[in-house]
Amino acid sequence: MKLTDTEVRYVAGLANLRLSDEEVSRMSHDLGEILTHIEQLNELDTSNIEPMAQVLYPADETATLREDYPRAPLTNAEATANAPSSGAGYFKVPRVIER
Amino acid sequence: MSSASEIATLTIPKVREGLERKKFSAKELAEAALSMAESENPKTNAFLTFSPERARAAAARVDAAIAKGEYLGTLAGVPLGVKDVIVTKGLRTTCGSRILEKYIPPYDATAVYRLEEEGAVVIGKLNCDEFAMGSSNENSAFGPVRNPRALDRVPGGSSGGSAAAVAQGTAVVTIGSDTGGSIRQPASFCGVVGVTPTYGRVSRYGLVAFASSLDHIGPFGRTVEDAATVLRAMAGRDDMDSTSAFAPVDDYHALMRHPVRGLKVGLPKEYFEGLNAETGTVIDAAIKKLGSLGCELREVSLPHTKYALSCYYIVATAEASSNLARYDGVRYTIREDGATLSDMYRDTRGCGFGAEVKRRIMLGTYVLSAGYYDAYYRKAQQVRTLIARDFSEAFEEVDALVTPVSPFPAFKIGEKVDDPLKMYLSDVYTLTGDLAGVPCMSVPCGESPEGLPIGLQIFTKHFDEATMFRIAHNYEQSMKS
Numbered sequence: 001m002k003l004t005d006t007e008v009r010y011v012a013g014l015a016n017l018r019l020s021d022e023e024v025s026r027m028s029h030d031l032g033e034i035l036t037h038i039e040q041l042n043e044l045d046t047s048n049i050e051p052m053a054q055v056l057y058p059a060d061e062t063a064t065l066r067e068d069y070p071r072a073p074l075t076n077a078e079a080t081a082n083a084p085s086s087g088a089g090y091f092k093v094p095r096v097i098e099r
Numbered sequence: 100m101s102s103a104s105e106i107a108t109l110t111i112p113k114v115r116e117g118l119e120r121k122k123f124s125a126k127e128l129a130e131a132a133l134s135m136a137e138s139e140n141p142k143t144n145a146f147l148t149f150s151p152e153r154a155r156a157a158a159a160r161v162d163a164a165i166a167k168g169e170y171l172g173t174l175a176g177v178p179l180g181v182k183d184v185i186v187t188k189g190l191r192t193t194c195g196s197r198i199l200e201k202y203i204p205p206y207d208a209t210a211v212y213r214l215e216e217e218g219a220v221v222i223g224k225l226n227c228d229e230f231a232m233g234s235s236n237e238n239s240a241f242g243p244v245r246n247p248r249a250l251d252r253v254p255g256g257s258s259g260g261s262a263a264a265v266a267q268g269t270a271v272v273t274i275g276s277d278t279g280g281s282i283r284q285p286a287s288f289c290g291v292v293g294v295t296p297t298y299g300r301v302s303r304y305g306l307v308a309f310a311s312s313l314d315h316i317g318p319f320g321r322t323v324e325d326a327a328t329v330l331r332a333m334a335g336r337d338d339m340d341s342t343s344a345f346a347p348v349d350d351y352h353a354l355m356r357h358p359v360r361g362l363k364v365g366l367p368k369e370y371f372e373g374l375n376a377e378t379g380t381v382i383d384a385a386i387k388k389l390g391s392l393g394c395e396l397r398e399v400s401l402p403h404t405k406y407a408l409s410c411y412y413i414v415a416t417a418e419a420s421s422n423l424a425r426y427d428g429v430r431y432t433i434r435e436d437g438a439t440l441s442d443m444y445r446d447t448r449g450c451g452f453g454a455e456v457k458r459r460i461m462l463g464t465y466v467l468s469a470g471y472y473d474a475y476y477r478k479a480q481q482v483r484t485l486i487a488r489d490f491s492e493a494f495e496e497v498d499a500l501v502t503p504v505s506p507f508p509a510f511k512i513g514e515k516v517d518d519p520l521k522m523y524l525s526d527v528y529t530l531t532g533d534l535a536g537v538p539c540m541s542v543p544c545g546e547s548p549e550g551l552p553i554g555l556q557i558f559t560k561h562f563d564e565a566t567m568f569r570i571a572h573n574y575e576q577s578m579k580s
């Protein structure tokens with residue numbers, strides 16, 4: 001299994017990751033190696049196996065529903081406190097639409 | 100409470116005894132622990148941030164309760180370190196990443212909240228691999244942690260700081276997180292007790308998400324009893340995490356004291372292949388010891404073990420690629436300026452994430468991308484069913500499974516850093532526990548000829564931490580005499 005640099009750049013685009021040329025060639029080698037290892041799963045016939053998402057403790061279907069009561073949420077100031085750019089209660093990002 | 104060696108050997112019962120007999124106040128202990136941790140930290144780099152104000156406030160609450168003769172929590176006055184992927188209100192939480200270098204969370208994780216309610220004194224935040232992705236702590240943006248038992252070696256990962264602090268003596272107990280072995284492997288490398296409870300046993304609210312279906316919070320301690328005390332204080336249903344379980348939390352302390360005579364302990368043969376010979380010798384001796392304590396030993400098979408690594412690296416990276424999408428330069432402190440919104444996202448993430456995190460985001464994005472979902476993610480989830488089924492079938496025959504934690508003891512810093520696949524193989528015996536979601540732990544069981552700690556891994560049925568602690572505690576006590 002080998003990934004081309006073009007495929008790596010395409011996936012990096014999907015993941016919103018800027019990669020340098022050096023990172024791209026390193027990535028195509030490393031991912032290729034891991035994907036080759038992963039191919040061993042094809043040895044297993046799983047056609048009648050249910051996929052497992054997580055461990056569940058048996059409980060009523062509605063057990064996770066909690067009472068709906070008002071609680072104080074984070075304040076606007078708390079929610080935006082870590083933002084690199086904010087103002088008037090909003091997160092600020094580079095201009096998306098020209099006026 | 101002045102000498103460093105006194106602090107370095109404290110346990111939860113010794114803290115309680117010291118407070119009750121007025122040998123020291125909670126404040127004196129907190130000050131001594133903080134100053135010792137700060138002065139010793141340069142040796143290992145286990146702590147990233149200290150929290151003196153928070154520690155003093157917690158200690159003052161404990162001292163006030165003592166003065167009034169009020170109820171003292173099970174962790175009253177106990178110096179606690181918290182892995183830096185678990186959020187703490189007002190206290191910097193970096194996840195070992197540049198992208199969160201300045202992040203100050205606006206809330207506390209449920210686990211931290213519950214431990215502080217029991218009187219624990221948070222003294223600081225612990226180094227780890229970036230976003231808990233790694234097996235050696237070399238992926239931290241803030242430098243590797245050194246193993247206190249051999250400073251040129253790794254402490255294991257990803258909870259390397261959590262294991263190292265307990266081994267070094269700079270915290271009495273710590274908490275970490277485990278997604279593929281990140282508690283048990285560093286515990287075994289540093290010679291301390293580390294516990295990965297059943298999935299859902301401890302709320303994940305406030306644990307920065309890596310792979311949501313595999314992430315666990317768990318304790319480290321110098322004794323089985325200390326680890327059990329911390330787990331009990333954190334465990335139980337939490338409305339803020341709908342995957343946290345309603346399962347009742349047992350009285351681990353009473354149950355762990357029952358003898359182990361007659362317990363059926365399985366030895367899965369797949370875990371003894373490819374084992375380094377020196378580790379094998381130590382593990383064999385530990386198994387013989389369990390036999391001499393009256394455990395009935397029998398060989399069992401978990402036939403899908405060899406598929407765990409492949410299964411894990413699909414499920415974990417797929418979930419990670421989606422969980423880490425939120426670090427986009429909008430809400431979390433770091434932003435690289437770009438001409439367009441899309442450039443800003445890409446540059447922020449390209450500069451902010453380290454190599455291993457990028458590799459896993461890429462792999463996860465690839466396996467989830469159009470046309471590959473069934474071939475990879477769905478396939479891996481089906482294999483996960485087979486791996487979990489191996490465990491449930493084995494538990495029809497035996498009460499517990501015992502194996503090595505890692506095929507080898509702590510390796511040298513830099514030794515495996517250039518070969519991701521080789522690094523991933525150091526988790527080959529621990530990944531299955533997370534995939535199956537069963538409780539598992541590492542308990543120290545000896546040393547290699549070079550003096551490097553080796554851990555014994557114990558697995559039990561879902562929500563049966565009590566039997567796991569019972570075996571570990573009986574074994575630990577038998578090694579003292």
